[in-house]
């Protein structure tokens with residue numbers, strides 16, 4: 001109650017006392033918690049371990065050994081091949097996402113070492129246009145995979161996405177085939193790919209690279225699926241089980257290999273990658 005009053009105060013009566021964004025309400029346990037505490041715990045709730053959305057840069061910092069990260073294709077930006085306009089022009093939408101996030105598109109790719117092991121990494125960011133996959137996301141991931149194959153490095157992709165980017169139409173859908181083909185060549189070269197699914201991973205992303213991992217890991221209670229429950233229900237004309245698009249349900253039914261809490265993700269990825277690449281040098 002006191003916290004609620006303080007939060008209301010921050011919005012109205014005494015804005016100086018409670019700086020904006022000092023507290024955050026957990027959508028899972030509904031408790032109001034210190035934002036600083038949440039950030040110190042890699043964006044998880046100190047009360048119930050709910051996993052909040054994590055920005056791509058923070059994720060890279062979490063997974064990659066200090067001082068080893070090198071970003072690839074940081075300046076690749078989207079065109080507007082269809083001249084698409086919905087509630088606003090696509091070019092304006094992209095410019096706003098860039099200004100809001102400081103990113104050029106919805107994925108960051110590069111190379112670094114994870115627990116001493118060199119790898120190619122792609123991390124999606126939901127805050128950029130809902131993590132949607134357009135030509136830039138597909139191209140950056142494909143280049144990352146191809147470079148990793150050439151350098152004989154494993155690949156890890158951390159996904160979060162609402163799906164393909166409708167403003168690029170069929171060009172977005174083509175990214176599904178392009179990324180999948182690159183991963184197929186990576187597999188033929190007998191190199192591992194681990195897919196990490198975070199909340200939410202949906203639609204065209206889930207239907208392509210996110211579900212193609214040799215090992216597929218999800219964070220707890222992530223929403224994972226192809227399309228929304230209403231559309232599925234109308235299509236197959238059947239009642240759907242509760243929570244059928246969660247990590248836990250998918251794990252129970254064999255779609256995922258592991259559910260790993262964010263705090264343990266780096267250690268677990270390191271363990272699996274070492275197992276899959278026995279010849280890798282150990283630093």
Ligand SMILES: [Zn+2]
Pocket residue numbers: 026027028029030031045046047048049050
């Ligand atoms: Zn909580």
